[in-house]
Amino acid sequence: MREREVVTKVVERLKCEGVLSLQVRYGREHGPDIEAQLPNSCRLLFIEAKGDVKAPDLAIGVALYQILARYDGQAVCGIALPYSRRYQNLVRNILPGIQRLGLHVIFVRDAEVWHLSPNASGFLPSKPVSLVEALER
Numbered sequence: 001m002r003e004r005e006v007v008t009k010v011v012e013r014l015k016c017e018g019v020l021s022l023q024v025r026y027g028r029e030h031g032p033d034i035e036a037q038l039p040n041s042c043r044l045l046f047i048e049a050k051g052d053v054k055a056p057d058l059a060i061g062v063a064l065y066q067i068l069a070r071y072d073g074q075a076v077c078g079i080a081l082p083y084s085r086r087y088q089n090l091v092r093n094i095l096p097g098i099q100r101l102g103l104h105v106i107f108v109r110d111a112e113v114w115h116l117s118p119n120a121s122g123f124l125p126s127k128p129v130s131l132v133e134a135l136e137r
Contacts, residue, residue: 001082001108003051007033009108010047010080010131017132019045032070034080041136046070047106049080056086060094067103076135078104083114083125091116092123104135 004026011024011034019036026033034047048067050059063079071077081087091098091105098105098118105116107125114125115134128134 001052001084003033003049006049006051006080006082006108009111009113010034010049010106013113013131014045017130019132032067038076038132038136040132041076043136044075045135046075046077047080048078050082052082052084052086057090060087060090064098064103068101071101076104077102078106078135080106080108083107083109083112088123095123106131 007024007026011022014022014034014036018039020039021037023035024033025031032046033049034045036045038045046067048063050063053059060079067077067079102118104118107114107116112127113131115128115131116123116125117134117137
């Protein structure tokens with residue numbers, strides 16, 4: 001799955017759930033891939049997406065750098081990745097660090113969007129009824 005497909009699926013879901021001030025950046029545009037305002041808490045949302053690549057460990061490192069450069073202690077931040085075995089294994093390996101940073105992980109497979117909360121007890125992604133509600137918690 002390409003990065004553009006990951007972004008598109010997450011954006012479709014967020015639009016349907018009523019996020020505000022949605023901005024989408026593809027390719028080499030400056031800033032996070034997805035930026036919005038959550039409707040209930042009014043907190044800013046920043047999501048950096050990556051697609052299937054030859055070096056997924058480097059892609060996750062870049063995504064984390066890009067998203068942490070935006071984190072101000074108040075924003076909701078996360079990374080969106082294809083729900084592939086390679087990315088699953090990498091996220092499992094760095095999960096304690098991701099959770100300590102309070103980052104959300106969104107996995108995309110076909111038309112499905114899965115969410116891994118920073119409060120999850122281990123690697124247990126779930127298909128949320130509402131992605132926005134999951135991000136607001």
